Amino acid sequence: MRARLRGRAFLAISLLFLIGALSWTGPVLAEERGRVTNLPLPRYVSLKAAEGNVRRGPSLSHRIDWVYTRRGVPLQITAEFGHWRQVRDRDGAGGWVHYSLLSGVRTVIVDQDMLPLLRAPRPEAEVLAKAEAGVIARLGECSIDWCRISADGASGWVPKTAIWGVDADEIRE
CATH class of the missing domain: 2.30.30.40 (SH3 Domains)
Known part of the structure; x- marks a missing residue:
């Protein structure tokens, strides 16, 4: 009898833990x-x-x-x-x-329509191509503010703020 109660208690605690883990949405x-x-x-x-x-x-x-x-x-x-x-x-x-x-x-989604892909990570750099909003691109290296992406044979640097799929403080080489 005691073993059966222990088994039921363990099952109840396990279920409560699982439910809590699956429903937790905190930070x-x-x-x-x-x-x-x-x-x-x-x-x-x-x-x-x-x-x-x-x-x-x-x-x-x-x-x-x-x-x-x-x-x-x-x-x-x-x-x-x-x-x-x-x-x-x-x-x-x-x-x-x-x-x-x-x-x-790693991929990203372009959030800005007609996003210029630049030769270098500088706003005044030469535009190599443009990407429409919603394009899925492969993620390359990233600095604090810029990432290199490539899609459909074109590649270039874009501001991190114009794409989704990379953290703001993420740096990739």
Whole structure:
């Protein structure tokens, strides 16, 4: 009898912990690490597949809320649970995606229409091409204020404030 009660108590505590972990939406500390991968949270990834189901919770039994239909779309991972990653897109919409649908390849979305891609990270630099709002580009190196991006054979430097998928203080070489 005592063992059965201990088992039920353990199950109840485990369920409360799981529910709390899945519903917590408080601030994420910059030094936080994922319990599964030990990688920093939050962090950016991209959608590897042409389609990716976004679920209400971290399992196949949870309802699909919507489907991403653009390969390469940048997403921010905010939590981990087993083989599932809680993600958020540039609009703030989020849900759970299976890790096999995600890639570590960094991409960004252009937020500014007809964004000039510049030869150098300076406002007066030569314009090499222009990118429309909504273009998904591969992320290259970044300084404090500028990032190098490439899409459809064109590449150049853009202000960080004109793209989504990179942190304001992030530096990449």
